Amino acid sequence: MEFLVHIEVEWPADGDPQELARLTAAERERAAQLAAEGRIRRLWRIPGRRENWGLWEAPDATALHESLMSLPFYPWLSIDVEPLAAHPSDPERPGGR
Template identity: 55%
Template sequence: MEFLVRINTDLPMDMASEEREQLSTRERDRTVELRAEGTLKRLWRVPGRRELVSLWEAKDPTVLHDALASLPLFPWLDIDVEPLATHPSER
């Protein structure tokens, strides 16, 4: 099952820069793992915003939730998920 996922990041303004850098590194590493697993299919930045648009594939919404919750930045993410269905002309 495919999902369109929009993610906005909202880190606290007073977060130490060292902590931000560590989180960013861990997030990048986890993203690489999710791509290698085939869970995260595509990832786009939205220019001028702290927003990502991404295409994910998971067996069901619970598996997707677990993958998203595994992201180190998860506590600071505002996530919107849209399940996708195959269009008849794609069959």
């Protein structure tokens, strides 16, 4: 099942730059793993913001929650999850196939 996931990083403006660099590197590594596992399908930056839109895939909301909690930035993230249903006109998976 696919989910549209909106993530905002609430890192404080005066946060420690070294900790930020360490977390950013760890986040990138974890994202690569989640992509390799088929959890993250697409990822986009929202221009001008510390936010991203992602297309995630997971068997259900419980499995998705575990993947999201595994992100190194998790304590600083505000996450919104929207469940997606198949659309007959979807070019990639028409009708969910």
